[in-house]
Amino acid sequence: MSQRGRLITFEGIEGAGKSSQIAPLADWLRARGLTVITTREPGGSPIAERIRALLLDRANTGMDGTAELLLVFAARAEHLAQVITPALTAGTWVLCDRFTDATYAYQGGGRGIDPSRIAVLEDLVQGALRPDLTLVFDLPPALGLARARGRSEPDRFEAERLSFFDTARAVYLSRAAADPGRYRVLDTTRPFGEVSAAVTRSVAALDERCA
Numbered sequence: 001m002s003q004r005g006r007l008i009t010f011e012g013i014e015g016a017g018k019s020s021q022i023a024p025l026a027d028w029l030r031a032r033g034l035t036v037i038t039t040r041e042p043g044g045s046p047i048a049e050r051i052r053a054l055l056l057d058r059a060n061t062g063m064d065g066t067a068e069l070l071l072v073f074a075a076r077a078e079h080l081a082q083v084i085t086p087a088l089t090a091g092t093w094v095l096c097d098r099f100t101d102a103t104y105a106y107q108g109g110g111r112g113i114d115p116s117r118i119a120v121l122e123d124l125v126q127g128a129l130r131p132d133l134t135l136v137f138d139l140p141p142a143l144g145l146a147r148a149r150g151r152s153e154p155d156r157f158e159a160e161r162l163s164f165f166d167t168a169r170a171v172y173l174s175r176a177a178a179d180p181g182r183y184r185v186l187d188t189t190r191p192f193g194e195v196s197a198a199v200t201r202s203v204a205a206l207d208e209r210c211a
């Protein structure tokens, strides 16, 4: 039987530069003979992408916080069932743009939902599955938002006030500090190449094929 794949998640507030690091890492891993898929949350499967559209639509401003939380986990359940779990079982490495740490940061920090409630849904939807490595791309929220808002019309989350992202960032950093074995925090005010090098260094520790 093939060895289980690895789940690597990319996290950070808007404009932190996480998404642009995924494709280079996928190429780097494939060059080492690994099978890799890249995906994202919310989304990553047909039904989950439809849920994503509901979550990001600014017409849904005022959505109830519990409804938002449940939609995020409904999308995740679909994504896990259709994409992530089969891939990991087949030995494929999964690079996922956001995962459950985003729920702790945005629904927990940003919206103020008690993390113990999020943990209940995490266990329900994921069982024992947790990422093998979580990369937290970090920068001051004002800088990240200026970058993100310069790219496109803000979605329902990007339109939030700055304090929402300050809280989300604080949650990411405190979760990373509490579990240094799983998380790496990367300062994305540094040049792109330096951040990429830090990404590959972090991933290399996961498997001897990457050394």
Ligand code: TMP
Binding pocket: 014, 040, 041, 042, 072, 097, 098, 099, 100, 101, 102, 103, 104, 106, 107, 157, 158
């Ligand atoms: P992005 O994929 O363009 O970063 O946008 C996804 C948005 O969804 C982002 O603002 C963060 C938000 N989000 C949550 O609020 N909770 C979650 O669990 C996830 C995965 C994303």
